[in-house]
Amino acid sequence: MEHLDVPQGDGSVEVVPPTHHTGPLLGLFEALRPRQWVKNVLVGAAPAAAGVAFHRNIFEKTALTFVAFCFVASATYLLNDSLDAPADRLHPTKRNRPIARGDVAIPVALTLSVVLALAGILLGWLTCTPKLGIVLTAYVVINIGYCLGLKRVPVIELGCVASGFILRAAAGGAATNLPLSKWFVVVVSFGALFIVTGKRMSEFQALGVKRGSTRKVLSDYTASFLEAVLTLSAGISITTYCLWTFDQAQPHGSVNPRFGLLELTTVPVVLGVLHVLRLMDAGKGGSPEDLVYDDRLLQALGLVFVVLFALGLYV
Numbered sequence: 001m002e003h004l005d006v007p008q009g010d011g012s013v014e015v016v017p018p019t020h021h022t023g024p025l026l027g028l029f030e031a032l033r034p035r036q037w038v039k040n041v042l043v044g045a046a047p048a049a050a051g052v053a054f055h056r057n058i059f060e061k062t063a064l065t066f067v068a069f070c071f072v073a074s075a076t077y078l079l080n081d082s083l084d085a086p087a088d089r090l091h092p093t094k095r096n097r098p099i100a101r102g103d104v105a106i107p108v109a110l111t112l113s114v115v116l117a118l119a120g121i122l123l124g125w126l127t128c129t130p131k132l133g134i135v136l137t138a139y140v141v142i143n144i145g146y147c148l149g150l151k152r153v154p155v156i157e158l159g160c161v162a163s164g165f166i167l168r169a170a171a172g173g174a175a176t177n178l179p180l181s182k183w184f185v186v187v188v189s190f191g192a193l194f195i196v197t198g199k200r201m202s203e204f205q206a207l208g209v210k211r212g213s214t215r216k217v218l219s220d221y222t223a224s225f226l227e228a229v230l231t232l233s234a235g236i237s238i239t240t241y242c243l244w245t246f247d248q249a250q251p252h253g254s255v256n257p258r259f260g261l262l263e264l265t266t267v268p269v270v271l272g273v274l275h276v277l278r279l280m281d282a283g284k285g286g287s288p289e290d291l292v293y294d295d296r297l298l299q300a301l302g303l304v305f306v307v308l309f310a311l312g313l314y315v
Contacts, residue, residue: 027103028112031081032074036289040069042165042188046172049184049248051313058176061128065175068128069168071120072136076143078113082106083147087215092207124175131174139167154220158196158229165192183244187237194233194273195288198280201226205282230280234273242266248313262312268305272298 043065047053053062081088081099088100098104117140125133146160169188173180204218204226245262275297291298 024103024105024108027098028108031078031098031104031109033077035293036073036077037070038289038292039165040066040073040168042168043069043172043175045169045188046178046180046184047176048309048313049181050178052176052178054314058178061175062172064127065124065132065171068120068124068132068136069139069171071116071123072140073164075113075115075117075120076140076147078109078116079144080147082109082113124171128175129177131177132171135167135171135174139164142167152216154217157217158193158200161196161199162189162192165195181244181247183240183247186240187244190233190236190240194230194237197226197229197233198276199288201230201280202284230277234277238266238270238273241269261308265305265308265312268301268308272301272305275301 044053044062047055047058047062052058078099081097084094085097085100085106088094088097094100099106099109121133121136121140124136142160142163146157150160151157166185166189169184170180172178200218200221201223203215204221204223207215207218245266248262275295276291279291279295292302
């Protein structure tokens, strides 16, 4: 049986079993990270919060925005994995990525990255609004900067990754010409910081002394710092979400939300944040998309949230 010799940070070599191989075509699709496309559902947050998500024109533009973000997001994943392939081979799970394990050639991945980035920007610009094209361009530019070096700058790298979630939410407003409320922006911003910091916290704990060899910036963090940022971002996210729900529950023009139901969404939100905090403290939750797909309790809380939210704003 073949083995992969992986150099360690101390100069030694760890022999690990070979990763699975799927071939270039399936590997290329896997390199697009389709599991992470669930993050792009955030483009529907602004229309949903405004109570107009199911208006035909709004729904169509939101769907196109989702597709455009899938294109540009996958483009940045391909770029990141191409540049990070040597470091990914040192990681216990990232070494299974198609580019790191050798199923996808780096020139092919980089070419497809450019094609997808341009396609996504043009799709948003031409089918929705120029403002969406600008948001998509900003996403690509920030991620290029992240891949080329900002990922190694403490704190700034947290902001770069968090900006991806923020820009997804902003894209929904840009595509449909919906203004974003101050509460919406704050909730999304600190919620994004919470998710990103939790991911770093999970990696910090799971990788132990080898953390610096797989993600250099982790060497510049301490557990107490990451815990403080988690507490700060979680607290502000929950507080501002509560303020938003009570503000939205008041009559606005012809919209008169059903009393009490929108405010009750704070219950699954708070319980969900606490549940995720518990998982992160245990070194889990390093991949938010895995929680969405695999965590049954989080899925149940999400279902309760969606039902209460829909009844509060749409019924």
